[in-house]
Amino acid sequence: MKRDPAEGAESTEAIVLRRISYGETDLVVQFATRRLGRIACFARAAKRSRRRFPAGFPSFARLEIRVGPPGRADALRPILEAQAARPHLRLPRDLPCYAAAGLLVELAREALPEEQPEPEAFDALAEALDRLDEGPFAWGELLAAEMRLLAPLGLAPRLGSCLSCGVAAPPRRAACFDVARGGVVCRRCGGAERTISGVARERMLAALAPLSGEAAPPAPDTDPRPLRDAQRTMVEFLEHQFGRRFRSARLLEQVAGRRNGSTTPEGPGILGPDVAPPRGSGPDGRSR
Ligand SMILES: [Zn+2]
Known part of the structure; x- marks a missing residue:
């Protein structure tokens, strides 16, 4: 007997992480969801007609979906209904925001566990995409969003x-930052090749501090360079942790790396040598 897909159906907020064409008319859509974790779904006839899913499944869109239980053969959940909550339509028009959103979605695909709810991480992703949709792009906000997405999953770097x-x-x-081990290492313990500036560390740690009404909002990023450099270190860390390249990080470098960074094309570019920290600037504050 064929199972009724509406039996055991569940509703949840969801963010489109990826769409894959399946045959001529169907779509497989991967979502981050608030109640069900990262799930893979099947949207029957979604390519042929917008009648069933009028909002479609555009990249980065936040939807309210109703899905059936995972199929026995393929573990795909049938999508029964989908309505746009925040379509994030402005994102594709601002390249740095678009690239940053792409990076967060790539990160969510790697970091969010399958079929296991992580509402804090979902909320971090949803809020970050809302902010990017409003623009403008800021390196400090991207770093904060990455920390908020990773911390509930136990995957944030230790700073x-x-x-x-x-x-x-x-x-x-x-502080010296060990990309492979994922955190700061003091000079007495041998330090590390990379450093994270004080302003970036503060911004990233503040992102994890519990929100209180008295806490001042973070100051605007007056000098984006230390934050941009910290983001490069973050990408190295992420690529090491997950064992893959994040394509959107390269795009972000191309569209925002110079605009918010070096003041002249001849200045210290993205391939320039890493500046060694001044002696005695390690976390233990002592000269070697
Ligand atoms: Zn130490």
Whole structure:
């Protein structure tokens, strides 16, 4: 007997992570959802007609969906209904915002567990896409969004204290950052090749602080360069952790790397040598 897909149907907020054509008329859509985690769904006849799904499934769109349980053979959930909540239509018109949204969606595809709800991480992704849809792009906001998306999943880099000895890194100071181990390492424990500036560390840690009414909103990023550099280190960290390249990170470098970074084309470009931190600027504050 064929199972009725509406039996056991569930409704949830969802964000389109990926669409794949299936045959001539159908779509397979991967979503981040608030109640069901990352799920793969089947949208019958979605390519042929907009009658069943008038909003379609555009990239980055936030939808309200109703889905059936996963199929026994292919684990795909049938989409029964889909309505746009926030279509994020402005995103494709602003390239830096579009690239940043692409990076967050790529990250969500890797980081969110399948069929397991992670509402905090979902909310972080949804809020970040809303902000990017309003624009303009800011490196500090992207770093904050990445931290909020990763932290509930236990995947955020450790920035407050040394990975090896646990000593607290002084606030607002640059710290050595070990890309492979995913956190700061004090100089007494050997330091690391990369550094994260004090302003970037503060911004990323503040993103995780519990929101209180008294907390001042983060100051606007007056100098985007240390934040842009921290984002490059973040991408190195992410690519190491997940063992893959994030294509949108390259696009973001192309469309925003220079505009918000070097003031002249001859200035320190994206391939320039990494500047070594001044001696004694390590998290332990002592000269070697
Ligand atoms: Zn240490």
